[in-house]
């Protein structure tokens with residue numbers, strides 16, 4: 001099983017993550033808290049209370065963990081395509097796989113990465129939602145002191161299944177939408193590249209960026225539900241399950257709730273995925 005794809009996925013995932021983290025913090029806060037009037041309001045309040053550092057809360061942890069998960073996505077995707085079409089990464093430009101194969105390989109990668117992602121994503125979301133300012137003498141300390149403390153507290157209070165809160169919503173979110181992600185990327189690359197040539201850097205950036213946006217548009221309704229289920233158990237709301245979370249969110253806040261964070265998600269998705277695909281393709285090319 002070729003392993004370079006895993007390593008390239010890891011590095012490119014880390015680069016994308018750093019670029020996208022400030023957007024991600026605003027998104028998580030908008031989706032799970034009701035104190036903000038919109039993106040700008042959330043950015044201003046975060047900056048006032050927590051300074052620029054507020055946007056980077058909980059970033060070291062995703063870099064160490066979620067970038068590894070990205071390696072599962074790209075590694076499984078590429079190896080699934082190899083199994084389906086018997087072409088390696090290098091041969092695929094000359095013998096392009098069918099979109100059905102790309103979709104199936106993307107869904108397989110998405111499904112497998114979702115389970116690896118679940119506990120890390122849960123911890124990320126819980127840390128991002130701590131809005132207390134940086135330590136001031138006399139103010140109460142935040143509930144979680146950091147990722148390890150957060151994981152230990154969840155384990156202690158809710159047991160190992162607590163770490164997989166929202167995992168179902170995450171799997172449903174990621175399986176089809178990562179199929180869409182790779183199909184969009186491939187389709188755009190092929191549209192913008194003359195026959196028989198490799199896509200240019202500009203093409204890879206644009207195709208990666210739009211793959212990110214389109215897959216996030218499709219993923220946003222389940223992303224909202226996923227984040228809410230991850231926060232439940234901590235405070236006010238407890239849901240009976242996925243369906244209960246969908247129904248009660250829609251009843252209380254209207255159908256618009258399913259598109260919370262869509263704008264910020266799309267704004268984040270373009271640069272993150274442009275850089276992810278560019279560095280992934282570049283690394284694989286330079287390793288031959």
Ligand SMILES: C[N+](C)(C)CCCC[C@H](N)C(=O)O
Nearest residue numbers: 174177178215216219269272
């Ligand atoms: C499929 N879905 C849209 C949910 C996720 C796509 C993930 C792609 C990239 N790691 C990112 O963070 O944007």
